[in-house]
Amino acid sequence: MAAQTSGENPPVKPNVATMTPPARSPAMLNDRSTLLNYLKTRRSGRPRDMIEPGPDEAQLAEIIEIAARTPDHGKLFPWRFVIVPKARRDNFAELLRQAFEGDAPINDERKLEAVERIARQAPALVVVMSTPIASHKVPVWEQELSAGAACMNMLHGAHAFGFVGGWISGWPAYSEHVRNAFGGSHERIAGLMFIGTPSFPLEERPRPVASMISTVWSGPASG
Numbered sequence: 001m002a003a004q005t006s007g008e009n010p011p012v013k014p015n016v017a018t019m020t021p022p023a024r025s026p027a028m029l030n031d032r033s034t035l036l037n038y039l040k041t042r043r044s045g046r047p048r049d050m051i052e053p054g055p056d057e058a059q060l061a062e063i064i065e066i067a068a069r070t071p072d073h074g075k076l077f078p079w080r081f082v083i084v085p086k087a088r089r090d091n092f093a094e095l096l097r098q099a100f101e102g103d104a105p106i107n108d109e110r111k112l113e114a115v116e117r118i119a120r121q122a123p124a125l126v127v128v129m130s131t132p133i134a135s136h137k138v139p140v141w142e143q144e145l146s147a148g149a150a151c152m153n154m155l156h157g158a159h160a161f162g163f164v165g166g167w168i169s170g171w172p173a174y175s176e177h178v179r180n181a182f183g184g185s186h187e188r189i190a191g192l193m194f195i196g197t198p199s200f201p202l203e204e205r206p207r208p209v210a211s212m213i214s215t216v217w218s219g220p221a222s223g
């Protein structure tokens, strides 16, 4: 399909169901044979399906260094990384449980176990904090975009080592109780970044075809 040329109206977003997923077998995903092949086959893993091995301390430090090599307007580095080590996963599980329960204890052990599983899944966990400076001339929007880009780069770093990463928000990223355990009120959780080895072959997901999501601008609408 040829790229659309845009006229007066913005292009209508096509329905994902109408898009053709590229033919990538599980074995072809995260193909690290060349940089281009990797970028064309990149695929996240599901944190709950991640098993050992995960990155060791030195590898995780390098992954964070890669994540920190992210564009940001004004050299503000409006993000930071909080490693939740294995020795603190139980504390994290307890934190999520408290956040989930709030002031009203939940007597559903299965639900609480599911909450705790979030905290214990995958060999490695890094919480990426968005730390914008509200008073700065660089808009907060741009600073937050940069935090998202840092999360993306963390996935690339994890994949470069042959691991798989998974970027999750879910309710914990929006819980004040959880946020307060990681940072101040001016900060937000940009992502819970899980890293490990997939226990199942990764499956491709639908991807938009470039021609359906790109247009060639034809200039400002006249009249």
Ligand SMILES: Cc1cc2nc3c(=O)[nH]c(=O)nc-3n(C[C@H](O)[C@H](O)[C@H](O)COP(=O)(O)O)c2cc1C
Binding pocket: 042, 043, 044, 045, 166, 167, 168, 169, 170, 171, 190, 191, 205
């Ligand atoms: C900001 C953000 C938050 C996300 N939160 C969740 C989540 O809570 N649960 C989930 O299943 N997927 C979540 N995802 C989706 C996965 O991380 C991932 O993008 C998706 O599975 C496809 O990834 P891929 O394009 O790397 O294969 C989130 C993605 C982003 C960008």
